[in-house]
Amino acid sequence: MTGESEIGELARRWRIAVADTGFVPMSMYDLEWLLSGSLRQLITLVRNEPFDPAPAADVGAALVRANLTDPRVLARTMATLAELATTWLPPGDRVIAALGEMARGYTEELLATRARHQEMLHAAMAEARNAAEGRFRIVFDNAVIAIGIGDAQGRVVDLNPAMAAMLGVTREYLLQHGVAELIHPDDRAELRRRVTDLLGIGTGTVRMELRYPRPEGVQGWATWAITLVPEQGGRAAYLLAVGEDTTERRELQAELHRQARLDPLTALPNRRQLVEVLSGIGVEAGQHDRIGLCFIDLDGFKSVNDTYGHGVGDRLLAAVSDRLTAAVPEALLARVGGDEFVALIGPPCDSERVADIAGQLLAALTDPLPVDGHRLMISACIGAIVTLVAGADAERLLDAADAGLYRAKAAGRNRWVLHSADVPARVRGLG
Structure with a gap:
């Protein structure tokens, strides 16, 4: 299409x-x-x-x-x-x-x-220092980016409306109390250290992202570029701080990170997230910790698409994911391909536990699934492994479970194969 x-x-x-x-x-x-x-x-x-x-x-x-x-x-x-x-x-x-x-x-x-725009703003600030005060005030007061000016002791001596609006306080409050107490307590020491270093060098710009409380009661983020403008022509050195709220960008990045690790059809974790979880378990696991993996492939799914269309096939996959998730809530279920799923059983794990879960997964598909007015029957084959996980390569573990899947499919529909370091490979089925 x-x-x-x-x-x-x-x-x-x-x-x-x-x-x-x-x-x-x-x-x-x-x-x-x-x-x-x-x-x-x-x-x-x-x-x-x-x-x-x-x-x-x-x-x-x-x-x-x-x-x-x-x-x-x-x-x-x-x-x-x-x-x-x-x-x-x-x-x-x-x-x-x-x-x-x-x-x-x-x-x-x-x-x-945005960085180019900030550089343009800094250039405008440099020009404004040598221009009439009136021209500077126009840029300063109407800029959409937060701008503040501080003295060499770090006290706020001027700020524009955008800065007060971003921080959710009045101009008078900032002139009296400064910015430091609005910054998240865990970030204040770093801010003081960076500004102190800047003052010690006598010139330059530092950039950092700081947390602050937003007016609606949630945590906000802002990126700041703090420039030390040296003493010149009898004018004392001062700090020029330009800030931009980055809360929405961070939220967007977090959402993109989430979407990149979810299957859009079933909302299950996808292969990328499964590999990351497996790798994390491998890093934290003890020398004798074992996990279980059940690699699931639906029997005859292509015939559903051929008979009813891909839309019904997609909704069948979503129904299968719901059924399998409900059957084994203690396992992490991921969709890793068209009609392929993987159930991860974390440590502690042994052959008996994986055998029980594989049986529950097959049993969950015994009853028909209602999709668009149809009652569709679907079964599955499962390749399962039990293995030590400390330091293991996540992709190799998935390949091992996948290999077991082909053995199960060779034995017929509605079958599972379990192989581990403890138990010889064996084929089981339902019905």
């Missing part, structure tokens, strides 16, 4: 999703044309062999250069293009990797653009 009409329709929905997020210096026709080209680039690089997702970063950067810089643009883009991973170009691992690179390119270009 990647004809020109489908590409055009998806580009149209993408354009609708982002068109109202801010000023876009082009017509809706031109915007849709731009997004259509970006969509073709993504589809081409996903299909290329060998696969390299890195060029997708250029697609994200192009969105910023088109002035699509509102924080909502990237989240809406990811939501709109998620169907590429589940309907257009399965398996979705390549699409997820490409969208991750696209998000990286977008974020890096956005940060670079």
Whole structure:
């Protein structure tokens, strides 16, 4: 499903999703044309062999250069293009990797653009120092970025309205109390040390990200560039602080991190998150700690897609994930491919525990699953392992479980194979 009409329709929905997020210096026709080209680039690089997702970063950067810089643009883009991973170009691992690179390119270009704007502001400040006080006040008072001026002792002597608004206090409060007590207690010592070092050197700029309480009662973040302006022409040295609220960017990055580790169809952890969890267990595990892995593959899933269509197939996968999760809540269930799942049983673990869970997983699929008015029967084969985990390579562990899966499928439907260092390989089934 990647004809020109489908590409055009998806580009149209993408354009609708982002068109109202801010000023876009082009017509809706031109915007849709731009997004259509970006969509073709993504589809081409996903299909290329060998696969390299890195060029997708250029697609994200192009969105910023088109002035699509509102924080909502990237989240809406990811939501709109998620169907590429589940309907257009399965398996979705390549699409997820490409969208991750696209998000990286977008974020890096956005940060670079803002850095250029900050440098322009610093240049304007330098010019304003030599210009009339009136011209300086115009820039100072109307800048959308927070600006504060402090003396060599660190006391606030002036600030613009944007700084007071960002910190959620009045100008008078900051002039009387300063900024330090608004900073998170864990960040104050670092702020004092960096400013002291700056004053000791006598020139330069320090950049740091600090936490502060926002007016709505949650923790905020702001990036500050603090420049020491040396004494000149009888004017005392002073500190120029330029700040930008980065709370939304951090929240966006956290959301992108979460989305990159979740399967968009089932909301289960994906292979990337599973590998990270396995690696974390391997680092923390003791010498004799064991884990269990059950690699699950649905029997005859292709015939469901062929008979009822991919939409029903997708909803069947979601129903299966719900059924399996409910059956073994003590395990971490992840979707790692089209109709493939993995259940991770953390330490302490032994062959009996994994055998019990494998049986529960097969039993969970005994009853039909209601999907779109159909009562669909589906079974599975499971390759299971029990293994020492300390220092183990996560991908090798998954490969070992996958190998067991092929042995189970060779034995017929609705079967599982368990092999471990303790117990010879054995095949079990239901019914």
